[in-house]
Amino acid sequence: MQLFASNKGFVYVVHMKSKGKFPKALKMFAKEIRVPLALILDPAGEQSSNRMNQFYHEIGTILRHLEEHTQWANLAELYIGLTKEKVRKDVRESDSPIILWDHCTERKSRINNLTARNLFQLEGQNPHLVTFGVEGDISNIFKFEWFEWCYFRQRKESFPLPKEVLGRVLGPSRMDRSFRVVLYGTYERMKRTIMWLKR
16 A cells, blocks of 8 residues: 655555555556655655656656654654554454455545644645645545445346345445445445445
């Protein structure tokens, strides 16, 4: 997992299979959010290679490295710790499978970005508003709890099988107003519009 954090508390999570995927994660961040003015990084090899230094120069970002063994000085480390603790709590309370932690992490970062906090640099606003200049939509974040039961319409089922299928909510989709769900009894993940909630 690569977590980007701004000085305003905006958090962006990219899931990586290995540390070597850092260039792709940074490109996703620059494309979806914005090119950062400066990057403050740990002295890790994959983040300071010649190829990455050339990329930083191409996008116009200033690179700063922390001294070794001073990771506590990196703001992202604080947000990593807070996010991990929140994810652990949700996974434990909902009894969800550990394999789905990445979806929970993404959900928690979105909640973080849409929640106002008492930080001087936010001036009473939330990180999403300060970063993008528009209010974020919270309706799809707070409609369902993590791993909550739901029914959703299965498009491929034919008569006499039911079209409404029981599943669990993983969180909202990134690109539209649908939700990511997992089919009950499997780890098959899919994107669907949830019809109603099973309580």
